[in-house]
Amino acid sequence: MALPVLICDDSLLARKQVRKSLPESFDADILTASNGLEALTILRSQEIGLVFLDLTMPELDGIGVLEAIKQDGLDCFVIVISADIQPEMQKRVTELGALAFIHKPVNPEKLIVILKHYGLI
Amino acid sequence: MNTVFSEEQRDCLQELINVAMGLASDKLARFLNTFVHLQVPAIELVNSTQIPAQFEAQYSSAEAAFVSQGFLGNGGVRGEAIVLYQLDNAHRISALLGYDTDSASELEMLTDISSILTTTFLNGLAEQIDNQLSYSAPRVLSSRQNNVTQALIDTACHWELALKVDISYQLIDHSFNCDMLLLIPGEAVLNIQQILDRIVEEY
Numbered sequence: 001m002a003l004p005v006l007i008c009d010d011s012l013l014a015r016k017q018v019r020k021s022l023p024e025s026f027d028a029d030i031l032t033a034s035n036g037l038e039a040l041t042i043l044r045s046q047e048i049g050l051v052f053l054d055l056t057m058p059e060l061d062g063i064g065v066l067e068a069i070k071q072d073g074l075d076c077f078v079i080v081i082s083a084d085i086q087p088e089m090q091k092r093v094t095e096l097g098a099l100a101f102i103h104k105p106v107n108p109e110k111l112i113v114i115l116k117h118y119g120l121i
Numbered sequence: 122m123n124t125v126f127s128e129e130q131r132d133c134l135q136e137l138i139n140v141a142m143g144l145a146s147d148k149l150a151r152f153l154n155t156f157v158h159l160q161v162p163a164i165e166l167v168n169s170t171q172i173p174a175q176f177e178a179q180y181s182s183a184e185a186a187f188v189s190q191g192f193l194g195n196g197g198v199r200g201e202a203i204v205l206y207q208l209d210n211a212h213r214i215s216a217l218l219g220y221d222t223d224s225a226s227e228l229e230m231l232t233d234i235s236s237i238l239t240t241t242f243l244n245g246l247a248e249q250i251d252n253q254l255s256y257s258a259p260r261v262l263s264s265r266q267n268n269v270t271q272a273l274i275d276t277a278c279h280w281e282l283a284l285k286v287d288i289s290y291q292l293i294d295h296s297f298n299c300d301m302l303l304l305i306p307g308e309a310v311l312n313i314q315q316i317l318d319r320i321v322e323e324y
Contacts, residue, residue: 011139013320013321082143083139086146
């Protein structure tokens with residue numbers, strides 16, 4: 001059965017980059033959101049197995065989304081894909097429960113290693 | 122900007138700039154040994170002749186400094202990067218970094234910070250479009266010693282276009298604002314559009 005996946009980024013290019021980096025063997029049903037609020041609306045209304053989350057976004061940023069996921073006890077894996085690569089930021093998102101932190105622009109090989117590591121492919 | 126670039130091109134350029142700015146912020150955070158709150162930089166393409174007047178309007182009430190650095194890449198890529206600061210916070214940051222608080226050290230610090238910002242940012246941008254840049258030595262001017270507006274007029278007249286990147290850094294205990302201007306020749310726009318189209322097509 002396909003895994004419901006949400007790609008959340010304010011940039012269309014970045015959303016496409018993530019989508020194109022996913023291996024063909026990854027059976028996913030892909031939804032997209034262009035800011036944190038849109039992402040939360042989707043996450044609260046349907047089951048999402050995995051979220052690819054940008055950090056720097058208008059309306060609600062990625063940190064806000066992670067906090068809400070934690071607070072609401074939403075059951076989904078989160079992989080952060082961010083241009084903000086400060087070690088302090090990586091620490092923060094890990095503490096908020098993100099599985100992994102990937103630097104932008106996303107590197108497909110790294111993404112595959114992470115998906116394999118967590119048994120998602 | 123919207124009249125020059127299509128929405129897809131603008132989105133693509135914004136993302137390339139976000140990634141490059143992320144690299145520059147990380148470098149700056151390590152240099153200042155603090156966490157830098159990163160905001161999405163606002164970008165705008167303007168006629169370089171508009172720059173001095175905009176600068177006057179924005180900076181005239183305060184002491185300001187200007188650091189410029191030329192860059193040159195493959196395939197005719199060239200331009201001049203200018204970072205503009207208000208000097209309000211500069212002495213506090215100087216002290217934080219252990220520079221002396223006289224104005225010469227202040228300029229030395231601004232040159233260091235600008236160099237980090239400019240070269241890391243431009244290298245990050247160049248890498249994403251498979252280019253490589255070299256730089257001239259930075260030139261620094263302060264309104265305490267020089268006529269910054271005149272220097273800006275003299276510099277801007279050599280170029281036709283300016284890509285304005287408004288950078289706003291929030292450090293933990295103080296904020297730090299600067300504007301980065303990339304002055305580029307007019308024919309560069311066509312080149313940039315082609316590069317952006319190629320990237321958009323790739324995805």
